[in-house]
Amino acid sequence: MLHLRYFVAVAEELNFTAAARRLHMSTPPLSQRIKDLEHEVGHRLFDRSTHHVRLTPAGTTLLPIARDVLEQVNSIPWRLGEATRPQRMTAFLGMPEGVHPDLRERVNALTERVRERFEIKRWPGATADLVTAVRDGRLALTLARLPVAGPALEQLTVMSERLGAVVPADRFAGREAIALAELTDLPYAASPSEITPAYFDQLDRQLAELGVKKRIKLTNTGFGASAEVISSGLAFSISMLDAKSPINGYRMENVAVLPFTDFHPRLETALLWNRERADADSGDLAELVDAAREIFAEPLHN
Secondary structure, three states: OHHHHHHHHHHHHOOHHHHHHHOOOOHHHHHHHHHHHHHHHOOOOEEEOOOOEEEOHHHHHHHHHHHHHHHHHHOHHHHHHHHHOOOOEEEEEEEOOOOOHHHHHHHHHHHHHOOOOEEEEEEEOOHHHHHHHHHHOOOOEEEEEOOOOOOOEEEEEEEEEEEEEEEEOOOOOOOOOEOHHHHOOOOEEEOOOOOOOOHHHHHHHHHHHOOOOOEEEOOOOOHHHHHHHHHOOOOEEEEEOOOOOHHHHHOOOOEEEEOEOOOOOEEEEEEEEEOHHHOOOOOOOHHHHHHHHHHOOOOEEO
């Protein structure tokens, strides 16, 4: 390889002194190395005189071959790095309904942080289904509304959202807040259990204990159904208070969201993963989970 490097330098400079300077060596040893190469290949490679240096036909033939060989040798570290670099893995991340945009920004930050090793794709669903998919290995991670259960799962709380009363706007016009006691004559309308977190079952029981006894049961509908009955003045509900929450996109005319003065419900969201897959020694998601722990380290509050 060294002899070929010497040859290419002289062939490109057509001057032994200039080639020696380029190679950081003196001229006599360079001249000797070229003679050694000529002896090895069995051909004179240069016509040399005191006035010029020219490639012979054999030297002209060898030059592109030598360049190609040296290029292949120079690429060995890169090729080895590519061959031994871990392959990029597709990782699905579960996304329940109504994820807050601030939390989405952190998901985007995680996606960017691990992009060389993981291609993160988002997968929608209800919390219960997403948690099951993480447990079964179909999803790498999921955002989930707490509480959730699962002995094989680890969770990191990533957001706490304040909830407010969703009420008929005309009935409470001009109000900036509301007491739960003012709603006891209105039925509570919760969205269907198949699309709402388990927390809302707890919330329903709390409301009953605090004097809200009437209920409107909605089935086979989405979040918009609650807004319909509230807009008509038939009920109230509870939802995210922050105007930036995507759930507020279901609001319609004659619907207002007010904070409680005497009741403080909050919806907690966590990031979940399978404990075994995050194991530092054998888990395929250890690097991804480490990055997630760092990015989601400080829970968001609103």
